[in-house]
Amino acid sequence: MFNSVLIALKSLLGNKVRSALTLLGVICGVASVVIVLSVSEGLKKDMEKTFEDLGTNIVEVFPNYSAKARKSIRFSMADIELLKARCPSAELFSPNVGREWTATYGRSSESANVNGVLPDFFKVRKTNKVAIGQEISRSDVDQKRRVAVIGSGIVEKLFQGRSVLGRDIRINRITFTVIGYMEKKEENYYWGDNIILIPLPVAQKMIGSDEFWGFDVKARSAEAVPNLKDEIRLALMRDRGFTPAEAQELIQIYDAGAWQKESRQMIHTIVIFLGVIGGISLLIGGIGIMNIMLVSVMERIREIGIRKAVGATEFDIMFQFIVEAVTLCVVGGLIGVALGWFGNSQLEKLPQFIKLPMSVKTCAIALSVSIAVGLISGLWPAAKAARLNPIEALRHE
Amino acid sequence: MINIDSLSKTFYLTRKLSLDALKEVSFEVADGEFVSIMGPSGSGKSTLMSILGCLDVPTGGSYRLGGEEVSKMRSRQLANTRNRTIGFVFQSFNLLPMLSAWENVALPTLYSKKKIKRKQKAIEILEQVGLGTHVRHRPTQMSGGQRQRVAIARALVNDPDLILADEPTGNLDWDTGIEILEIFKQLNRQGKTIIVVTHEEEIGRMGHRILRLHDGRLVADERLRERDV
Numbered sequence: 001m002f003n004s005v006l007i008a009l010k011s012l013l014g015n016k017v018r019s020a021l022t023l024l025g026v027i028c029g030v031a032s033v034v035i036v037l038s039v040s041e042g043l044k045k046d047m048e049k050t051f052e053d054l055g056t057n058i059v060e061v062f063p064n065y066s067a068k069a070r071k072s073i074r075f076s077m078a079d080i081e082l083l084k085a086r087c088p089s090a091e092l093f094s095p096n097v098g099r100e101w102t103a104t105y106g107r108s109s110e111s112a113n114v115n116g117v118l119p120d121f122f123k124v125r126k127t128n129k130v131a132i133g134q135e136i137s138r139s140d141v142d143q144k145r146r147v148a149v150i151g152s153g154i155v156e157k158l159f160q161g162r163s164v165l166g167r168d169i170r171i172n173r174i175t176f177t178v179i180g181y182m183e184k185k186e187e188n189y190y191w192g193d194n195i196i197l198i199p200l201p202v203a204q205k206m207i208g209s210d211e212f213w214g215f216d217v218k219a220r221s222a223e224a225v226p227n228l229k230d231e232i233r234l235a236l237m238r239d240r241g242f243t244p245a246e247a248q249e250l251i252q253i254y255d256a257g258a259w260q261k262e263s264r265q266m267i268h269t270i271v272i273f274l275g276v277i278g279g280i281s282l283l284i285g286g287i288g289i290m291n292i293m294l295v296s297v298m299e300r301i302r303e304i305g306i307r308k309a310v311g312a313t314e315f316d317i318m319f320q321f322i323v324e325a326v327t328l329c330v331v332g333g334l335i336g337v338a339l340g341w342f343g344n345s346q347l348e349k350l351p352q353f354i355k356l357p358m359s360v361k362t363c364a365i366a367l368s369v370s371i372a373v374g375l376i377s378g379l380w381p382a383a384k385a386a387r388l389n390p391i392e393a394l395r396h397e
Numbered sequence: 398m399i400n401i402d403s404l405s406k407t408f409y410l411t412r413k414l415s416l417d418a419l420k421e422v423s424f425e426v427a428d429g430e431f432v433s434i435m436g437p438s439g440s441g442k443s444t445l446m447s448i449l450g451c452l453d454v455p456t457g458g459s460y461r462l463g464g465e466e467v468s469k470m471r472s473r474q475l476a477n478t479r480n481r482t483i484g485f486v487f488q489s490f491n492l493l494p495m496l497s498a499w500e501n502v503a504l505p506t507l508y509s510k511k512k513i514k515r516k517q518k519a520i521e522i523l524e525q526v527g528l529g530t531h532v533r534h535r536p537t538q539m540s541g542g543q544r545q546r547v548a549i550a551r552a553l554v555n556d557p558d559l560i561l562a563d564e565p566t567g568n569l570d571w572d573t574g575i576e577i578l579e580i581f582k583q584l585n586r587q588g589k590t591i592i593v594v595t596h597e598e599e600i601g602r603m604g605h606r607i608l609r610l611h612d613g614r615l616v617a618d619e620r621l622r623e624r625d626v
Contacts, residue, residue, distance in 0.1 A: 010495065311508040314473070316508055
């Protein structure tokens with residue numbers, strides 16, 4: 001066994017250029033398999049994170065993206081009260097108004113996504129957890145207190161390690177007291193870390209309107225989501241006198257679960273597509289190996305004759321050629337995994353690109369596929385070599 | 398050592414055309430004999446050599462080597478017999494160019510079940526044939542005579558009872574050829590059975606016995622001298 005590997009290595013090293021060219025095919029194939037697997041893994045994880053933030057039981061209601069909808073559709077607390085009465089599938093409502101404002105503390109300032117919310121916000125958007133301090137309470141809302149819960153991004157930028165709770169920050173030149181701050185989230189969350197939450201009525205006053213653009217509704221269960229959507233649509237339609245077509249045109253009732261399903265399907269398609277590309281490049285690498293092994297058999301007919309004359313069995317010869325093919329694939333596979341890893345690290349540097357996790361599983365899959373390719377593509381040439389008649393092989397010039 | 402009885406070999410060239418390369422050949426070779434097989438080209442000596450060397454099987458008759466019937470062996474057994482019992486020396490040396498002298502010599506041990514120190518054994522035998530200084534040389538860095546010595550060392554490495562040489566001096570000048578033959582004579586004195594195929598009368602007359610083939614038949618069996626004891 002050890003001898004066979006030695007024989008194979010010697011013969012591969014004896015034909016450096018030929019071996020290197022074959023390796024190139026395997027390396028590209030394995031590298032692309034590694035990248036494909038990492039990209040699909042990364043896409044899945046990225047998606048899951050976004051969904052986790054949105055929550056699967058949540059329906060978002062907001063004006064559609066058309067100019068007409070943006071102008072004519074506004075919501076108020078009256079709408080929320082109406083929906084509370086008309087939607088038995090709803091558990092919680094969380095209206096919010098948001099605007100980009102500059103927050104300052106001392107000399108530091110940072111642009112923040114400021115959102116006016118009600119206490120239920122923390123029950124609906126579960127990934128926005130208060131790490132230290134308090135959430136915005138009912139009395140904060142009722143008393144219109146100028147208090148703020150800030151995201152970890154703001155903590156870092158404004159306070160730089162100093163204590164946070166009880167400090168006064170200024171948002172759009174109005175002073176707020178920080179009552180809590182939130183956990184740092186992993187990257188790619190829908191709601192980022194540069195976020196400040198303040199009581200809804202305070203935000204409405206700053207904007208100068210009692211209305212809000214949109215709200216989230218939490219369904220009683222994931223199964224209740226389709227009913228909830230119908231109930232909301234029907235209630236808003238009746239209240240505003242819309243035809244079904246108008247309602248469809250103006251109001252977006254958006255369900256993360258359905259989107260999740262669609263996105264999963266899309267990612268699945270992308271993964272299959274990428275997999276096919278990776279598979280094709282491995283196939284081409286495999287054909288390359290088969291070609292080289294066939295050429296190698298033809299070139300070494302005399303060598304095979306000599307080996308048989310001194311006592312090599314058909315199995316010995318076959319084994320030697322298979323070991324050569326597999327050795328090519330193992331070496332190519334290892335370099336390919338390294339190249340794929342390097343490719344991943346370069347891709348990750350692209351702006352807006354997702355994280356590409358490199359797992360042991362990915363490497364193992366790529367390597368074993370590569371070895372399988374070596375076995376399969378080495379088999380035929382090896383059998384051909386093993387079956388050669390020793391006398392004819394010895395006479396071969 | 399060797400019992401050949403009514404051995405024949407027919408090659409079927411096409412469905413209708415066949416060629417009888419050996420016709421009813423019978424002879425025996427005793428342990429420790431030095432036999433030359435002679436004949437013009439096409440007389441069947443190469444075919445006989447292939448069969449004696451277990452590279453091919455006869456189409457008729459019987460070939461027993463050391464008491465074992467070779468003509469009924471399967472490919473795996475033939476390979477093992479070639480490895481254990483027979484050492485080959487060819488006209489064109491048939492060394493592997495990418496291997497050094499000692500690696501060429503050690504080649505048969507790769508396929509042997511015996512556990513030996515391969516390199517040590519190979520170097521030992523290279524010293525025996527006078528190539529102790531060329532252990533790491535490649536075949537291309539050696540003269541014809543040196544290459545044939547490496548080939549002889551390779552034939553000896555598994556310590557076979559029978560050495561088969563097919564025109565071993567054919568690619569060498571006269572003096573070198575005689576030196577190579579001297580090695581065979583020395584091996585013969587050490588107890589190896591030696592069969593040499595040649596078409597040079599002087600080379601053929603160096604053994605104990607000449608078998609002459611003509612047109613696939615054994616036409617003469619000349620005993621030249623008694624075996625050295």
